[in-house]
Amino acid sequence: MNRTYAEMAAHYGTAVLPARPYKPRDKAKAEVGVQVVQRWILARLRNQRFFSLAELDEAVQALVVRLNERPMRALGTTRRALFEELDRPALQPLPDVAYEYAAWKRCRVGLDYHVEVERHFYSVPHALVRQEVEARTTTATVEIFHRGQRVASHLRSIRRHQPSTQAEHMPSSHRRYREWSHERIHREAGAVGHDTAALVEVILRSRPHPEQGFRSCIGILGLVKRHGAERVDAACARALALGTRSYSSVAAILNNRQERRVVPDEPAMLLHENIRGPGYYN
Numbered sequence: 001m002n003r004t005y006a007e008m009a010a011h012y013g014t015a016v017l018p019a020r021p022y023k024p025r026d027k028a029k030a031e032v033g034v035q036v037v038q039r040w041i042l043a044r045l046r047n048q049r050f051f052s053l054a055e056l057d058e059a060v061q062a063l064v065v066r067l068n069e070r071p072m073r074a075l076g077t078t079r080r081a082l083f084e085e086l087d088r089p090a091l092q093p094l095p096d097v098a099y100e101y102a103a104w105k106r107c108r109v110g111l112d113y114h115v116e117v118e119r120h121f122y123s124v125p126h127a128l129v130r131q132e133v134e135a136r137t138t139t140a141t142v143e144i145f146h147r148g149q150r151v152a153s154h155l156r157s158i159r160r161h162q163p164s165t166q167a168e169h170m171p172s173s174h175r176r177y178r179e180w181s182h183e184r185i186h187r188e189a190g191a192v193g194h195d196t197a198a199l200v201e202v203i204l205r206s207r208p209h210p211e212q213g214f215r216s217c218i219g220i221l222g223l224v225k226r227h228g229a230e231r232v233d234a235a236c237a238r239a240l241a242l243g244t245r246s247y248s249s250v251a252a253i254l255n256n257r258q259e260r261r262v263v264p265d266e267p268a269m270l271l272h273e274n275i276r277g278p279g280y281y282n
Contacts, residue, residue: 003104011099013092040067105135107144113169117142119160123169124152185217192224193233195240203245219247227254234259 001009001016009016019026041063050056068080075082107115109128114121117135124133124144128151136143137156144152154164182204189200200217207213223232235253238261239245253259 004102007102007104008099011095013095037064037067100138102136102138105137106132107135108132113171114163114165115144120157121161121163122152122154123163123165125169126171185214185221188221189217192221192229193236195237196220196233199236199240199245199250202240206245216245216247220250223251223254231259 001018005016019028041060044063045056045059048059050059068083069078071078105117107117109115109124109131111129112121113126113129114123115133115135117137122135122142122144124146128146131146133151134145136145140156142154142156143150144154152166152169154166157164185200185204186197189197200220203213203216220232220236223235227235231254232250235250235258238253238259239249242249244250
């Protein structure tokens with residue numbers, strides 16, 4: 001049985017014995033009973049016309065009652081009597097909470113301590129990087145299990161390629177960035193200058209997970225206090241021309257006062273997600 005089917009059986013306290021392939025004798029006799037009921041009811045309704053589903057349901061229900069009270073020649077009793085004598089005493093009450101369908105998926109935790117479920121990224125404790133976990137998805141939640149223990153729980157999100165990150169899952173070096181957002185980074189970069197905003201966009205888009213670029217972007221914005229917005233924007237323009245996209249590159253350009261130097265005989269760099277650039281081959 002698959003994990004979802006087994007979980008449903010456990011919820012209702014029942015046992016499931018899958019039939020073997022190519023073994024007709026494994027099939028339950030209940031299937032023949034369903035066929036008898038289906039034919040008996042359809043034969044009596046085949047010449048009638050119904051104009052609503054409710055009307056049809058009412059007619060079917062009446063015939064089901066008649067069939068259950070109809071004596072069976074082989075046993076000399078009715079289906080209703082056998083149910084009351086054999087089945088009802090063995091039945092258990094239904095659980096207080098109805099079964100909620102859940103899909104299971106095996107995942108491997110990425111270097112950014114997130115797992116991908118239906119094109120959304122959910123965080124797990126950072127100590128589980130590279131570990132294999134299981135994700136249990138319901139209509140409202142996504143739960144992550146490691147070796148049978150639940151290690152994370154998130155509200156399910158339909159935003160594709162976006163993260164759901166809990167602060168307690170971050171390593172301590174990342175927590176100081178949790179108050180930053182994409183919008184805030186873009187807003188402050190745009191206030192510095194056009195080239196700073198362009199470099200920040202390149203950095204965020206170049207990372208497999210955008211939050212991995214927060215440290216570089218925040219570091220570049222922090223250079224404004226020391227060097228001024230005009231010099232930082234010029235340094236970002238030179239970094240774009242050189243094809244570099246890191247805080248250390250921008251800081252080195254400023255420290256060496258290279259932001260005003262023109263790159264000789266070098267064509268303008270095109271920025272496009274389908275262009276690899278020289279960094280891809282190094």
